Amino acid sequence: VGKKKVDDDVLDNLEEVLITSDVGVDTTIRIIERIEDRVARDRYINTSELNTILREEIVALLAENEYGETGNFELPSDKKPYVIMVVGVNGVGKTTTIGKLAHKYKSAGKSVVLGAADTFRAAAIEQLEIWANRVEVPLIKQKMGADPASVAFDTLSSAKSKGADVVIIDTAGRLHNKVNLMNELTKVKKVMDKIIPGAPHEILLVLDGSTGQNAFEQAKQFSKATEVTALAITKLDGTAKGGVVIGVSDQFKIPVKYIGIGEGVDDLQVFDRKAFVDSLFGD
Amino acid sequence: MFENLSERLERSFKILKGQGRITEINVAETLKDIRRALLDADVNYKTAKTFTETVKEKALGQNVLTAVKPQQMMVKIVHDELAQLMGGTSTDINLKGNPAVILIAGLQGSGKTTFSGKLANLIKSKRGKHPVLVAGDVYRPAAINQLQVLGEQIGVPVYTEEGNTDPVKIAKAGIKEAKAKGHDVVIIDTAGRLAIDEEMMNEISAIKEAVKPHETLFVVDAMTGQDAVNTAKEFNDRLDFDGVVLTKLDGDTRGGAAISIRSVVDKPIKFVGMGEKMDALDVFHPSRMADRILGM
Numbered sequence: 001v002g003k004k005k006v007d008d009d010v011l012d013n014l015e016e017v018l019i020t021s022d023v024g025v026d027t028t029i030r031i032i033e034r035i036e037d038r039v040a041r042d043r044y045i046n047t048s049e050l051n052t053i054l055r056e057e058i059v060a061l062l063a064e065n066e067y068g069e070t071g072n073f074e075l076p077s078d079k080k081p082y083v084i085m086v087v088g089v090n091g092v093g094k095t096t097t098i099g100k101l102a103h104k105y106k107s108a109g110k111s112v113v114l115g116a117a118d119t120f121r122a123a124a125i126e127q128l129e130i131w132a133n134r135v136e137v138p139l140i141k142q143k144m145g146a147d148p149a150s151v152a153f154d155t156l157s158s159a160k161s162k163g164a165d166v167v168i169i170d171t172a173g174r175l176h177n178k179v180n181l182m183n184e185l186t187k188v189k190k191v192m193d194k195i196i197p198g199a200p201h202e203i204l205l206v207l208d209g210s211t212g213q214n215a216f217e218q219a220k221q222f223s224k225a226t227e228v229t230a231l232a233i234t235k236l237d238g239t240a241k242g243g244v245v246i247g248v249s250d251q252f253k254i255p256v257k258y259i260g261i262g263e264g265v266d267d268l269q270v271f272d273r274k275a276f277v278d279s280l281f282g283d
Numbered sequence: 284m285f286e287n288l289s290e291r292l293e294r295s296f297k298i299l300k301g302q303g304r305i306t307e308i309n310v311a312e313t314l315k316d317i318r319r320a321l322l323d324a325d326v327n328y329k330t331a332k333t334f335t336e337t338v339k340e341k342a343l344g345q346n347v348l349t350a351v352k353p354q355q356m357m358v359k360i361v362h363d364e365l366a367q368l369m370g371g372t373s374t375d376i377n378l379k380g381n382p383a384v385i386l387i388a389g390l391q392g393s394g395k396t397t398f399s400g401k402l403a404n405l406i407k408s409k410r411g412k413h414p415v416l417v418a419g420d421v422y423r424p425a426a427i428n429q430l431q432v433l434g435e436q437i438g439v440p441v442y443t444e445e446g447n448t449d450p451v452k453i454a455k456a457g458i459k460e461a462k463a464k465g466h467d468v469v470i471i472d473t474a475g476r477l478a479i480d481e482e483m484m485n486e487i488s489a490i491k492e493a494v495k496p497h498e499t500l501f502v503v504d505a506m507t508g509q510d511a512v513n514t515a516k517e518f519n520d521r522l523d524f525d526g527v528v529l530t531k532l533d534g535d536t537r538g539g540a541a542i543s544i545r546s547v548v549d550k551p552i553k554f555v556g557m558g559e560k561m562d563a564l565d566v567f568h569p570s571r572m573a574d575r576i577l578g579m
């Protein structure tokens with residue numbers, strides 16, 4: 001049945017789906033307004049058309065990934081080694097994502113070097129070392145408590161002299177409201193440019209898929225400290241939907257590049273906007 | 284960050300004053316503000332709805348709108364109701380038992396291992412006990428190592444079985460060894476797991492069954508969003524845990540998950556994690572948490 005106006009039931013239901021997926025009130029209101037606008041323009045719309053429009057509108061909010069949605073782990077030829085720095089708050093899945101990423105690059109025929117610049121958390125170096133051994137890539141490390149900028153420096157120097165294709169630098173988890181720790185991150189980032197001009201080429205902010213509205217503040221503060229270029233959303237193998245990234249991606253114009261769907265080496269996927277939006281609606 | 288509840292209500296009551304008249308519609312507007320504040324703080328959608336209804340009844344009962352300072356009265360009602368919901372007062376853990384066995388469970392990366400270390404430290408330094416930590420996470424790379432490093436920092440022994448992949452056996456053996464060595468508290472760290480991971484949930488149930496803990500604690504990241512209710516409910520259905528630990532509250536999250544969890548499982552929040560260091564552990568204060576959720 002064609003309807004002139006989207007009825008209230010449909011909108012209430014939509015609101016519940018979006019809010020319970022952590023999309024947040026602001027973004028939810030924006031999405032609903034966009035739908036209402038389109039419905040007003042297109043006049044007669046039935047429920048299935050509405051469904052399609054809705055998903056289109058949400059997909060449009062997610063910043064486009066310059067690598068497309070079928071990322072094949074190819075690298076820009078003018079950036080060798082291509083340097084990726086991984087940042088985020090505590091426990092979101094940075095180190096695990098690095099292990100999985102290293103595996104993807106290696107499987108694509110690239111030589112990878114990892115840098116253990118989390119010198120703070122207990123056994124963080126050992127954890128990354130196990131991943132490095134698992135995927136058989138070299139790891140550059142120092143002792144616990146060492147200066148992380150110095151580890152980054154060593155890693156880039158080593159990768160450069162080896163002629164490696166990709167460098168991935170792990171960093172300690174830190175809450176974005178800790179000024180000293182955020183300054184330290186800026187310093188780690190800056191030191192890389194001294195060895196490889198333009199590095200890091202990619203700064204990947206890892207967000208835990210079960211995080212609520214605090215993800216906005218995380219994106220804001222990490223962007224300030226390091227100019228984040230891409231997002232990875234982890235732990236989407238659980239019941240959390242990760243909807244907060246819609247608003248984060250839109251507000252900060254940062255594309256989502258990867259999703260984590262488990263603890264195993266193969267549990268990393270290139271982000272697919274449409275599939276992600278479909279999963280919000282349970283299919 | 285989001286505007287706090289006082290500021291929001293200040294605005295809506297100003298509009299109200301300008302109208303010079305108090306109506307049901309204005310109440311609706313205020314309640315909308317309250318609901319919005321709760322959702323911005325990550326309080327669960329359904330919980331927020333029910334909560335707003337309760338507040339409405341309280342407010343109408345107390346004639347908030349005819350009060351001299353309606354917004355202040357409203358904020359107080361909301362605040363007190365939140366604090367009440369979170370348990371009113373702080374609740375201690377049960378250390379009776381010889382040894383007292385404490386089982387730690389939760390999602391991946393929530394802060395279980397760090398909390399295990401902090402709790403051992405607190406029990407040792409403030410309660411004069413002799414705890415031992417048991418490394419029951421046999422999956423995460425370097426999980427055992429991590430607990431050992433923490434144990435060393437706080438001077439608490441860590442029971443490990445390198446190569447053993449059965450956490451039930453490790454836990455039982457750890458308790459046996461603790462008894463033999465005269466330890467009075469055993470804290471068992473376990474692997475992170477998702478509530479929908481059937482195999483892993485069976486494992487944690489089996490550990491609980493085998494060790495009969497005096498205290499089972501569910502560790503949850505304070506930044507958790509709407510999923511907090513699902514996870515808390517599933518873990519509680521399986522483990523019937525005794526209390527909740529909210530970690531990473533040294534951040535700037537509002538922490539509305541505390542409300543959601545409390546309202547679905549009705550178990551007390553016992554501790555809050557306030558940092559990565561071994562002494563960054565506080566007991567939970569419902570009133571402070573209510574302030575935080577409202578952004579005060």
Ligand SMILES: Nc1nc2c(ncn2[C@@H]2O[C@H](COP(=O)(O)OP(=O)(O)OP(=O)(O)O)[C@@H](O)[C@H]2O)c(=O)[nH]1
Pocket residue numbers: 088089090091092093094095096097118121124171172173174234235236237238259260261262263267391392423475477
């Ligand atoms: N289920 C699931 N677990 C994950 C995923 N990614 C990471 N994990 C788990 O989450 C936990 C934390 O992961 P880490 O990689 O150590 O996180 P981190 O951000 O490096 O943590 P810190 O360095 O302590 O800040 C570990 O138990 C991982 O196995 C995922 O996509 N799904």
Ligand SMILES: Nc1nc2c(ncn2[C@@H]2O[C@H](COP(=O)(O)OP(=O)(O)OP(=O)(O)O)[C@@H](O)[C@H]2O)c(=O)[nH]1
Pocket residue numbers: 090091121173175389390391392393394395396397398420423426473474475476530531532533534555556557558559563
């Ligand atoms: N800022 C802050 N960080 C914390 C707190 N509690 C834990 N962390 C950090 O959060 C990260 C994850 O903590 P872990 O103790 O490894 O978490 P876990 O639940 O044992 O993780 P898995 O064993 O992988 O499931 C680490 O970086 C910790 O240092 C806290 O209260 N505040």
Ligand SMILES: [K+]
Pocket residue numbers: 235236237238239240241
């Ligand atoms: K999910």
Ligand SMILES: [Mg+2]
Pocket residue numbers: 094095096118124170171172173
């Ligand atoms: Mg790490």
Ligand SMILES: [Mg+2]
Pocket residue numbers: 395396397420423426472473474475
């Ligand atoms: Mg752990």
